[in-house]
Amino acid sequence: MIKFLDLHKLNKPFETQFLAKTKSFLDNGWYVLGEEVKQFEQSFATFSNSKHCIGVGNGLDALVLILKANIHLGNLQKGDEVLVPANTYIASVLSILQADLIPVFVEPTIETYNIDPNLIEEKITSKTKAILVVHLYGQLAEMDKINAICESNNLLIIEDAAQAHGLTFNGNHTRAFSFYPGKNLGALGDGGAITTNDDVLAEVLFSLRNYGSSSKYKNDFIGVNSRLDELQAAFLNIKLPHLNTENETRKKIAKRYLSEINNNKIDLPICNNFNNHVFHLFVIRTENRDKLQEYLNSYGIQTVIHYPIPPHKQKALQEFNHLSLPITEKIHQEVLSLPMSSVLTDEEITHVIITLNSY
Incomplete structure (x- = not known):
């Protein structure tokens, strides 16, 4: 049988390194937000040509936290409309709903499966404040056209890049990634990350992922517990190169x-x-x-x-x-x-x- 995706075969070349990292992890005794997470955040930010990378629990959390951070900063308000491709995995839509925003579906092109830029403007209303662009199956959406539309309509752009690790992106936007095992860059469990060049947004995101805390026992926001696992970060550090x-x-x-x-x-x-x-x-x-x-x-x-x-x-x-x-x-x-x-x-x-x- 030719497997659709043979994860065992895919990860087999790294097995010796995984085992060594696991022993190092056990010996170190620091299991949450340690050096492996810091190293991965730095490496993935560089790899993605971004100033900041915030490691989180999974790809869905990455999207939700981006939206909630923009609400905290006043870029969005609860009840705002967010355009989203109709042809996507449900996580894209769930993130909008979980941030108390309203998804508005836009049809794709039949040729690329990605959102059709020619159908975006007809969906824009006075309540539309953002668009969640999905690079479905790993193909870049038509960002030149989308950027132009959003600039003329003052829309915030957020990118769901859960399936697009290693893509050369077009535009200075905040992006969400998933490291689910089947992704091009897959962990051995759940994991996710956010990349951004926005210093203020990054500061809020680092806080939100960790109970809204800027320092131990000091909580500035109503945050969540969504931290990239230290051991998964160690595995990702091995695979990223x-x-x-x-x-x-x-x-x-x-x-x-x-x-x-x-x-x-x-x-x-x-x-x-x-x-x-x-x-x-x-x-x-x-x-x-x-x-x-x-x-x-x-x-x-x-x-x-x-x-x-x-x-x-x-x-x-x-x-x-x-x-x-x-x-x-x-x-x-x-x-x-x-x-x-x-x-x-x-x-x-x-x-x-x-x-x-x-x-």
Whole structure:
């Protein structure tokens, strides 16, 4: 079986270093917000070309804390509207709701799956104060157009980069990352981070993640407990130097898929610039997705659906169930994610391609 993502194989090369770090962690006796977190925050800030990195518990917390920090600073107010792609993982929407803000869904383009800049302005009202841009599947959204729209409408831009580690970003914005094990830069458990060039915002975020505390037992805000785990930071410190190389391998695999898959029943994703994609996922579309998935499975190829139900149709978000978002709904009915990771062999990639072409 060709696994969709073989985490054991992916992490195996680092096993000796992981074990050594774990022993060092145990011997050190400092288990929360220690030197490993500080080192990772410094390294990831440099890697991301940002002044600050704030390590947090997970990607969802990263988004929520960015929004809450902007409320604390007066850049947003509870009840403000935040534009968000309709085609995204539910965490993007949950973060807006958990910050007591109102999500307004914007359809994607069918070609890239990312938010359609041409549909943004029609969604802007007097209550719209921000946009949460998602770089879905690892592809940069059309930030030149989005930046121009937001500048002319005085909208705050926040970027959900949970699937976009190593992407070269466009614009001086605050970004949220997830280090869930399956990400391009994955921990061995949950983890997340925020990057920003805003000194004041960073100061608030460092406080909010740690009970709203600026120093021990001094609490300036109603904060939360969402700190990047010291041991996970240690593992991330080991893996970060290899991220660019692994992303380049993903791009090579994507180029093979794009150039060699040839089946008129299958729609391939559009990528006009490989510098703007890190291929966290390689997502195809087909009208009878379940049939194709069963077919691939019968040939030993594991696939995953990202995502079967759009956020606005989830039971948890019943207040949005009435919305009709046909492009998003079509995407969620047709998408299928092919195996994609830096440990796939040439033989495995060839098998996937031949099998798809024979469908």
